[in-house]
Amino acid sequence: MSVPGWVQDAIFYHIFPDRFYNGDPDNDPPNVQPWGSPPTSWGFQGGDLRGILYKFDYLLDLGINAIYLNPIFQATSTHRYNTTDYYKIDPKLGSKDDFNALLEHAHRNQVRIILDGVFNHCGRGFFAFNDILENQEHSPYREWFHIKHFPVNAYSWGETTDYTGWWGMKSLPKFNTQNPKVRKYLMDVARYWIEQGVDGWRLDVPNEINDDSFWADFRQVVKADNPEAYIVGEIWEADSRWVGQGHFDGLMDYPVMKALVGLFASNTHEVALFAEKVERLLSYYPHENAFAMYVPLGSHDTERLLTRLGNNLDKTRLAFLFQFAYPGAPAIYYGDEIGLTGGKDPGCRGAFPWEELNWNSELRDYIKSLVSLRKQHPALRRGDYVRVENISNPTCYAFIRKTFEDQVLVIMNASATEQTVHIITYEIGWEEGRRLTDLIHPSMHTIITNHTIEVTLPAWEGVWLA
Structure with a gap:
């Protein structure tokens, strides 16, 4: 199983779109919160695709050459993991033309973009689930989800006893991916966006679709259109199954992140144990997959790095030093390079402070030098x-x-x-x-x-x- 050759040379920048930059206030939703307000799980702050385009020179100056975007399809939440239309850019982020302009500008500057694919579940406003709410047992889409009994009520309080939702959440009805019509719909979505020019998929909770044939089909569909498309799965524990049977090119390497942060945060100096963990993690995977891992130090699902390390800048710099020398594609979570802090979700999803006086410019310059050196030295990449x-x-x-x-x-x-x-x-x-x-x-x-x-x-x- 071949993996995209470019991933070993990739340096990712991970963007949570609502909190990066507001490039078009005209698409702001009603009651948008002021930029830089304390982050909440429900309050939009107006970041959008045009904002990413307007700040693209900042990304180029940092030196990154790949972008991972959290979900951008139509949804009702700030995180957009409750998709209502997989073929439509969320109007709060802009239009398809805005996305095309961003993608074209990125490619013109040799920067790739991968999208967040949420194929395990959708939002309550998704057309098929909405049809069930309207027509109940008479809906032609009743087999698209895991309906336990009728009537289905998606807005009652309590657990989802009438249908299966991700982690029991009524707002996230789980697809029945054993249904051929559901499978075809999701494969068509995956194919469509690759045809539009995106460079790959980051797959949300793919282990929840515990079906080897589904992911084998997904890989075949994506690679048929673009053999160099990158498929990376959000798997939180080391597990070679997900790269060993024609599934994904790589995984989000949360285990090495946890090992590194654990070493630095504990002050136990268990270096030998850490070194053994690193070697064991690398040995889990075939060589080409180990070198195609997406290596984060933080994300929209974790505390920010500086916060996890007790606001210790020395530890933070050392963590980046390790990350940029380690096999795989290093990933910078937006704002970590300027010392942005924040606790667990939603605290880790704060707005990027564009006034430079609020930056730790020394940290940014340090990371910028690591980016440059990794590009200069093949040994650090390959x-x-x-x-x-x-x-x-x-x-x-x-x-x-x-x-x-x-x-x-x-x-x-x-x-x-x-x-x-x-x-x-x-x-x-x-x-x-x-x-x-x-x-x-x-x-x-x-x-x-x-x-x-x-x-x-x-x-x-x-x-x-x-």
């Missing part, structure tokens, strides 16, 4: 991952990314105090007397002496040596 065993300090972690032409040694101090590290170079293969430079801080050098690399690192600091 190189094999090799853990360094001969390291003297148990609070430090080191690994190599290497190709035939390029090698980068990553060393991290995962402790709250300064640490000196000695690494024997035999397993690396670097010659005696070689002068190494930290790619991130080019004024820092070290020379291999007695087949040993010696580096002193401040607390929560790391280097990329080459």
Whole structure:
């Protein structure tokens, strides 16, 4: 099973559309909240597709080359996971012309866009479910969902006893994907947007459609139109099943995110345990899929990175240093690069503060340099991952990314105090007397002496040596 070659070189930027930028106030819904209001699960703030287009130079300056958009199809909520029309751009985000303009501008600048596909469930306003509400047992769509009994009441309080909703939610009726008509409808949706030029799908809760044949059909439909389309699944635990049988190219690598944040947040310095987790996670998947994982440090479903790390900027920088050296496609959740904070949903979905005085510009410049260096060094994108065993300090972690032409040694101090590290170079293969430079801080050098690399690192600091 081949995966798109471009994913290894991708640097994603994840946008929650309602909170990025309001480029067209004319499409704002009634009672739109002021930009920057405390985020709520129900209050729109007016972000839209034209806003992304207007701020595209910001994204290009950061250096990203791929965008993942949370749902953009017609829906009634800010998150839009309750789709009512899969073929229509939500008018609160703009028009199909606005989407086409964004997609064309992105492609003109060699930036790819993947969409959020919600195929397990829909909103109550979806035409087929609405027909059931109107016609009850006489509806021709009664087999499109998991109806337990009639009458169906989608707006009564309490659990969904009359039909199945995702996590019991009445607002999210679950599709009956065993129904051939439902399956055809969803496959047609997937095909349509690929035909429109989108570069792939991020699949919401695909494990809820626990049917290998459905996802095999989905892959066949998508790849038939664009073999280079990227299919990535939201699977929260490590599970090779989802990439091993013709399903997805990669998964959202939440396990490595949780391991990294856990290491930094706990202050237990269990570096060896973390290193073993990383190796185990990489070993779960075939090589090409491991290198096609979508690697986040946060998302619309988690606390923001800086918040999870106790507002510690040193830990935050080190987390990004690891992310951009790790196999897979690193993903920046909008605003994390400027130090945006926020707790769990809806706190993690705050509006982007466009006044630069509200940015942590130092953090943004640091991440921008990591983006640039990853682009410059093939080893950081496509190189094999090799853990360094001969390291003297148990609070430090080191690994190599290497190709035939390029090698980068990553060393991290995962402790709250300064640490000196000695690494024997035999397993690396670097010659005696070689002068190494930290790619991130080019004024820092070290020379291999007695087949040993010696580096002193401040607390929560790391280097990329080459």
